[in-house]
Amino acid sequence: MKNKIGVLVMSYGTPENMEGIESYYTHIRRGNKPTEEQLKELTDRYEAIVGGVFPLRENTDRQVRTLQDTLNVDPRSADLEFVCYQGLKHAAPYIEDGVEQMVQDGIKEAFGIVLAPHYSTMSVGSYVKRAQAKADELGLQISFVESYHMHPKLIEAFADRVSAKLNQFEEAGADRDSVRVLFSAHSLPERILSVGDPYQEQLLETSKAVAERAGVKKWQFTWQSAGRTAEPWLGPDILDTLQTLNKEEQVEDVLVAPVGFVSDHLEVLYDLDIEAKSIAKEMDMRLERIDSLNSDPLYMEALSDSVITLIGL
Template structure:
């Protein structure tokens, strides 16, 4: 940035709404959380027990999940202000299904006198059904309050994100002691969405494949494929193949005894990682006689914080570049 540009941006205060799916803060809040996900329809006793059991199966219950997001928001604010001292960044949290909700975050920015803000989602890949929904809710509230707000839509090929994920793949491959690393099958995964997004020409599936290809190339991986996980039980078809089905197919076709899962669609430890992968997928793998490992989550990894800092700053000062 030129000296003239720095002079123009000096003293600018920018709000940053960091959005994510959200988790309950305690076991007692699981029912309200689940009801919100179901658009106000309370879950059946069986559905509630299933979700509660999943949270209770995780070491520490729900608490580390919420704490992870809190730490990411704080770390991003620190990174932004360290990297770009000529401006002032204040980060706020906005959750899709828990308090503080997305609208709450926007209202707090306005109440604090923020007049311009950037929204970013803790998910690198864009879908109209996921990130698009976050943006729509935030934009509607910002417009209502007269807050100027722009958004980061995706950052799935940011070099620092790819580097962070590749480092994790290389690190995890070392856990397959005695195995030929070239014979380890790397499975990249992300949260499934309803199949109807394909009719909408949604970029989500292709962006995920682009990230997977880039990470595989960076890490020197020859054997990899993509699978979906954590599909909802909604009565409509969801994107597949599901990770558990992939594991069964791999075993049936005798294609791999060692599998590394790299959940590129997720950026922190939460239910879809700590339960769906570490407990459910591990259980299936053990039954099949497959050695399954997964890569460490990004959480507050410095490279991930730099990724977010880069894209937020670029969005905030796009007009001056």
């Protein structure tokens, strides 16, 4: 019999349906129910992207299934059988549920990876902490891939998508080299910088590598999706960046590459496709976005290879 290895695949989590939004939001707010106004605002955003049907969860399910298949066809893992478990930060199955399920299934050796390439204490760090605590409690041996933001296959997957969209700009008559490429990621509170968090640096490294590989002439990095709290968040925000580009540089064509996200979810489908697009339209700018990686084979191989490398096979 092959030795079974558990892989905990973690991500932020998304509600399962419209009715699930309130409890999901309450969990994000550490048990505090959102006000009616806050709930309506979030519900409206989900409504705008999915019209009541949630494709987002299926998307994650598919990523986890595909990663398991990718791990198991790797020749380096011929003596092993990988079993992937989902662990979500703010929805069931929670991170702790995933760890518990592994133990129930008799897994003795486990690894964890997050569906987000860049390390931050507030994102990946918090997922890892929760998984480690549960594993310690249950006596399970587990170690983690903390980031894979420079994995060559990740860079290649993003660069392919950037090139594909630049080709489309060209076909539509634009000058490829005059398209401004905006790399973006989820903003975090500014205070992460004072604790030496690598998030920003890793994002810049990914952006630079993707730009080089795709032969991008003009690019810059900008934040998106900042929280609506009193404390300062990292900026500039993409909406401000678009205005600056329009006013100060008369940029007409913009391609957004949200390299901090790997799948189609709210930040991409709403914050970029609806909100940023409408601001751009008001200014007569053309804004396009690269396709999300989702279950892209190169992305799956980047994840799979990161796990297999961590194991030391």
